[in-house]
Amino acid sequence: MVPVTVNQLMTPNRACCTPATTLRDVARMMLEHNCGEIPVIETAGERRLIGVITDRDIVCRGVARGHDPNEATAASCMSQPPVTVTTDTSLTECCQIMEAHQIRRVPVVDQRGACCGIVAQADIAARASAEDTADLVRKVSEEEHSSPRIH
Numbered sequence: 001m002v003p004v005t006v007n008q009l010m011t012p013n014r015a016c017c018t019p020a021t022t023l024r025d026v027a028r029m030m031l032e033h034n035c036g037e038i039p040v041i042e043t044a045g046e047r048r049l050i051g052v053i054t055d056r057d058i059v060c061r062g063v064a065r066g067h068d069p070n071e072a073t074a075a076s077c078m079s080q081p082p083v084t085v086t087t088d089t090s091l092t093e094c095c096q097i098m099e100a101h102q103i104r105r106v107p108v109v110d111q112r113g114a115c116c117g118i119v120a121q122a123d124i125a126a127r128a129s130a131e132d133t134a135d136l137v138r139k140v141s142e143e144e145h146s147s148p149r150i151h
Contacts, residue, residue, distance in 0.1 A: 005087065006085050006087055006088070006090075006091070006094050006119055008127070009126065010087070010108045010117035010118060010123065011117055011118055011119070011123060012117045013039060013115055013116060013118060015029045015032070015033045015038055016038065016039045016040070016041045016047065017038050017053070017074050018041060018042070018043065018044065018074070019040060019051075020073050020074070021073060021074045022069065022071065022073055022074075023058050023063075023067070023069040023072045023073065024069040024070050026053055026058065027058060030055055035105075035118075036054055036055045036104070036105070037052050037118065037120075038052070038053050039052055039115045040074050040078045040082075041114075041115055046114065047114040048113050048115075049109050049114070049115040050080060050081075051075075051079055051081070051082050052107060053078040053079070054079070057078060061076070061077040083107075084108065084109045085097060085106050086109060086110070089108075091124065094106065094124070098124075099135075099139040099140060102140050102141075104121050104140055105119065105120045105121070121140070
């Protein structure tokens with residue numbers, strides 16, 4: 001049996017932002033695309049991934065610190081450097097990376113570092129065994145390491 005790769009389960013990127021995108025616009029993108037993380041790319045043309053911004057980043061690094069979401073930008077709240085996988089990363093390795101970094105979503109990059117998709121826990125749940133999915137959710141949610149990427 002051929003192992004499942006990230007390419008087979010990722011959601012192709014429908015939405016990315018640049019460092020200059022306002023937090024309000026990032027939040028609108030999340031609402032429009034029903035997602036909790038937006039990849040931050042250097043430029044729209046090149047799509048080189050430089051960070052990610054989550055709904056939690058907006059709340060904890062932006063709003064809670066008094067930043068005006070109409071003026072503050074993705075650059076002020078994004079997590080970087082981003083943890084990534086490539087299209088040929090196996091499902092098993094992808095789960096291990098998400099567990100190790102306690103992240104619920106991981107961007108997928110091509111050989112040039114351009115963002116081409118994202119893998120979320122829901123994508124894994126659709127392809128992995130119930131046991132592997134439960135293990136991923138448990139390890140990502142462990143309290144002793146909660147929110148290591150929020151500063």
